[in-house]
Amino acid sequence: METFDVVVIGGGVVGTSIACHLAMLGARRVALLERGTLGGGTTAQSSCILRTHYSVREDAELAHAALRIFARFAGYLDDPEAVSGYNRCGLMIVAPEGERAEALKATLAVERTLGIDARDLSTAEARERHPLVDFGDIAHVGFEPDAGYADAHLVLSSFARGARRRGVAIREGVNVTGLLRDSGGRVTGVRTSGGDFGAGTVVCAQNIWSREVAVWTGIALPLTISRHAVFTLEGPTAYTKDLPVLKDLASPAKLYLRSYATRQLLVGDGNEGEALAAPDTEQADVPLDYVVELGEQVAHRLPAFADAGLATSWTGVYDVTPDWNPVLGPLPGIDGISVAYGFSGHGFKLSPIVGRLIAQQVLAMPTDFPLAPYALERFATGRLLAGRYGTGAVS
Ligand SMILES: Cc1cc2nc3c(=O)[nH]c(=O)nc-3n(C[C@H](O)[C@H](O)[C@H](O)COP(=O)(O)OP(=O)(O)OC[C@H]3O[C@@H](n4cnc5c(N)ncnc54)[C@H](O)[C@@H]3O)c2cc1C
Structure with a gap:
């Protein structure tokens, strides 16, 4: 043996x-x-989104430590050929008035005590950083310049x-x-x-x-197991890789959005997903109704994507604890x-x-x-x- x-x-x-x-x-x-x-x-x-925005302090600490490793990946692994694909485009979090705006402000404040660069932005500053976003129903905007995504x-x-x-x-x-x-x-x-x-x-x-x-x-x-759908949209306006990842706490789906393949927009949701009785990594259908429902929420936040078409979609499964x-x-x-x-x-x-x-x-x-x-x-x-x-x- x-x-x-x-x-x-x-x-x-x-x-x-x-x-x-x-x-x-x-x-x-x-x-x-x-x-x-x-x-x-x-x-x-x-x-593959890398963010430190967690209201659970321990999570924010771990995510911050991990981000520092991603930031010097090759040196950390002592391998000049090691790459993570880390795109430091930042993360913008938008919240509507009420509980979510208060939670956002409080979380950003705690992050700062942990040494994380987590900022409150005025609408004017936010617009400058993300010209595609409609901030009409947004009460508070947070921004983490070091966040982004990798591969x-x-x-x-x-x-x-x-x-x-x-x-x-x-x-x-x-x-x-x-x-x-x-x-x-x-x-x-x-x-x-x-x-x-x-x-x-x-x-x-x-x-x-x-x-x-x-x-x-x-x-x-x-452990519960839940399936989540992700899709990408492509339209006349590109969601370029310098634009921040966007977390929309005002949308019913608690959307997350990021650049994909340089000009497409990757769309995911922060909801519970479809509960599965057993592990199953087979690709499932992403119903068009779902794409339309989330697409409307995307168009509300990013009007330039109102006429974008579905480019691709896939499903993946989460391992969820209570x-x-x-x-x-x-x-x-x-x-x-x-x-x-x-x-x-x-x-x-x-x-x-x-x-x-x-x-x-x-x-x-x-x-x-x-x-x-x-x-x-x-x-x-x-x-x-x-x-x-x-x-x-x-x-
Ligand atoms: C749609 C989707 C979007 C996500 N987005 C993000 C994101 O933006 N940011 C983020 O941080 N995370 C995200 N996640 C979560 C993240 O991707 C996962 O938590 C992570 O990839 C899981 O890695 P893992 O190594 O635990 O699991 P896996 O990659 O599933 O690997 C587990 C491996 O264990 C093997 N295995 C299991 N049992 C046995 C056995 N008995 N013998 C031998 N081998 C076995 C399996 O074959 C499998 O290869 C997302 C997940 C999904 C599904």
Whole structure:
């Protein structure tokens, strides 16, 4: 039986980041096991927005740390060829009068105390930064100049290369089917379609497939699975890549909008999505009714896109926890296993820092930020990570 110090399950952006960071922090024998191919999970469907605007303070801190890694990606990974595709176009958040404007102002203020460049803009300033936006029904505008978006394939392949270069064994086509445990219950390895592997620690980064971990361990892992549609519009006006990502808290769908392929507009929504009974990454239809409904909201905010046509669409699936925040770290009552799941639509931007934190925890090093707020136990104690926007994708 092959034995490793750490076996990571899952070759998405989170698993590859964890494997890469384990090796960067000195772990010698690390394996990453992926049942399909690297990036074949939900990472490929990500909208890849990098923002630090979170009303949950801990999330803002992690997102800020991750953004700093994206900003010096090649140097951080010590790989001149590593690229993330980070486009620092900024994020503009617009809110209508009332609770959402108050939540926006308060969140920007807290972000500033964390050292994040988070600004309140006058309408005139906002118009200058984003001439396509209709601010008629907007009471408050926030702006983060360092936010933007990146590229899922580039980031994942940079982590994978960083892991391989440092000696991590990456095995694709290996399906993990169970855990090996010793007589005391400690996890000592994994059962797979390619035989058993011994492991000092097993790290599960299985995203929407994390219910498997619940079956293997007998520990309930709160997780709902929901499908979200994303589409792009193209019209006479280009949504160029220098225009900020836009979060529209005034729209019924809590739209997010960003440049795509230089002139198209990528449209996503901040709603709950379509609940799925089981993980399913097959592409689903994006109903035209949905495109029309969101398209009207887009046209309200960006009148120049009123006549834009549908260019492309796809669906992707979120791994959602009850407070729309991830579970990070060890599982209670079982030695030798850690998890990173439940990213609820935030996992791409957090992947660099989550990889680092989980690697630090597994290697018994001090973690850059406490993992305790993200512990599974919070669902039993009621210490949920809920912020000013309530639970949901804004967080
Ligand atoms: C439509 C959409 C838009 C999004 N937009 C954003 C955004 O703008 N910003 C942001 O930060 N985040 C966003 N996200 C979220 C982010 O993309 C995800 O949180 C992140 O990509 C998940 O990465 P992962 O590594 O956890 O999962 P995955 O990429 O799904 O990887 C998990 C892997 O584990 C493997 N696996 C599972 N079980 C086993 C097993 N038993 N044995 C072997 N392998 C196994 C799977 O095959 C899979 O490849 C979005 C997500 C979607 C769907």
